[in-house]
Amino acid sequence: MAGGGVAPTKTNLLKLKNELEFARLGYDLLDQKRNILINELLNLIDQTVDYQEKVDTALAEAYSSYQSAALAMGKRKTVSIASAVNISSSIKISERRIMGVSLPQVETSYQEHPPYFSPLDTSFWIDISISRFKTALELMGRLAELKISIMRLANEVKKTIRKVNALEKIAIPDLQETVRFISSRLEENERDMIILMKMVKNRLEKKKR
Numbered sequence: 001m002a003g004g005g006v007a008p009t010k011t012n013l014l015k016l017k018n019e020l021e022f023a024r025l026g027y028d029l030l031d032q033k034r035n036i037l038i039n040e041l042l043n044l045i046d047q048t049v050d051y052q053e054k055v056d057t058a059l060a061e062a063y064s065s066y067q068s069a070a071l072a073m074g075k076r077k078t079v080s081i082a083s084a085v086n087i088s089s090s091i092k093i094s095e096r097r098i099m100g101v102s103l104p105q106v107e108t109s110y111q112e113h114p115p116y117f118s119p120l121d122t123s124f125w126i127d128i129s130i131s132r133f134k135t136a137l138e139l140m141g142r143l144a145e146l147k148i149s150i151m152r153l154a155n156e157v158k159k160t161i162r163k164v165n166a167l168e169k170i171a172i173p174d175l176q177e178t179v180r181f182i183s184s185r186l187e188e189n190e191r192d193m194i195i196l197m198k199m200v201k202n203r204l205e206k207k208k209r
Contacts, residue, residue, distance in 0.1 A: 016178055037101070051146055062132035073122065088110070090110075101156045
């Protein structure tokens with residue numbers, strides 16, 4: 001029903017106009033938030049595609065160098081040397097916020113405890129392999145950061161779009177309709193009051209005559 005059961009009074013009209021203004025402001029802010037989040041999401045998707053390629057390449061190169069070491073020294077010796085490598089890794093996770101959304105930041109660091117093995121009778125591919133696996137791990141940390149960020153941003157974009165649509169298609173039109181209805185009723189009441197006052201005035205003038 002037009003008016004939504006709200007009494008057509010000036011107080012209610014003022015209240016509804018304030019609610020409408022607030023709803024429009026909320027829509028503008030949410031629309032800006034949606035656009036910022038979508039831009040950030042697209043940027044992260046581009047970075048993720050790039051880092052996925054980097055990770056694939058880094059892992060391929062790392063395994064290739066390990067295989068080259070195995071060919072040069074024999075698989076058993078390569079495994080023995082690899083088990084002697086003493087490198088501890090740590091992953092520090094912090095966060096950054098975009099429009100209220102918490103996004104992870106992954107930082108990978110290493111603490112090395114050389115020498116791992118005697119350089120005699122070892123292939124240079126061992127050192128290359130170690131370096132490449134460290135690079136691959138760092139890239140994988142960054143890739144994980146990007147993928148989690150994409151999931152969180154996509155979820156927030158979805159929720160924001162629902163809110164924007166609810167305001168745009170339901171709340172604001174309903175408020176506009178109610179404001180128009182009450183304004184019309186008030187104008188009609190004012191016209192009726194003017195007509196009534198004229199009738200009273202005419203009646204009083206007739207009595208005076």
